Amino acid sequence: MTTPSRARIGVLVVDDHAVVRRGVAAYLEVLDDVSVVGEAVDGEDALAVLSDLSAHGRLPDVVLTDLQMPRLDGVAATREIGLRFPEVRVVVLTSFGESERVHAALKQGAAGYLLKDAGPDEVAAALHAAARGEVFLDVTVARRLTEELRTPRIGLGSLTAREREILVLVADGLSNREIADRLVIRERTARTHVSNLLGKLGLTSRTQAALVAVREGLVEPR
Structure with missing residues (x-):
């Protein structure tokens, strides 16, 4: 085949x-x-x-x-x-x-x-x-970059448990659809969670969010 x-x-x-x-x-x-x-x-x-x-x-x-x-x-x-x-x-x-x-x-x-x-x-x-x-x-x-990122460390404490979980998945490179499939939620819900966590952390992109996850020890850089 x-x-x-x-x-x-x-x-x-x-x-x-x-x-x-x-x-x-x-x-x-x-x-x-x-x-x-x-x-x-x-x-x-x-x-x-x-x-x-x-x-x-x-x-x-x-x-x-x-x-x-x-x-x-x-x-x-x-x-x-x-x-x-x-x-x-x-x-x-x-x-x-x-x-x-x-x-x-x-x-x-x-x-x-x-x-x-x-x-x-x-x-x-x-x-x-x-x-x-x-x-x-x-x-x-x-x-x-993680050494120089200016996002306040206390920002991570403002995330809900679900948002922290999604932050890790974003850092792992998952798309909104893949996050939704992994967590058995709607893609729109996943997108909302990503938007919310970016707002709470004062970030503008998924790549910046991934850097925060690396800096905070939630994931290893790849």
Whole structure:
């Protein structure tokens, strides 16, 4: 019996350095289930490419973007992509010293982040997680970010037992539908719980919530 192949994940690569951009694109092309649908030189170019791809019904699943770029940087691009193309997920490429920019990108809705020297398994895991609507936390960056996260620790005490349980599931990368299935509740109820816990913790994204769970020792970074 033949096992059905998984749909390929379409990726748009954004970096202002041509050598880096083309190197990343070539690297991604050798990964199973990944297809590079385009390249862009900065955030403004990325939005133009996405508009063109959208017009032809070829929007990528994931945008893989650098953070430091001219005209429109990765943080601003993440915000604009979320507003104009909400079905497209963003994963940022970062170096270890860019934690402030990474925090800003997560606040704007980035689905995850990778160090620029990440191995093939990590890259594939981040892209697949993003395409599934989940979050991906690079272990090295997560530890650095959790040390700097400014969410008051007392905020965790404001969560109900159910919200704490759901926080762990969010950190484990489960979608609202998967949380609902796990807890035998409605998907709308799961979505409400996630929204409530984000509000109580003063957070704006599931990735930030996952970082809080890591910082508080509820889960290990993966």
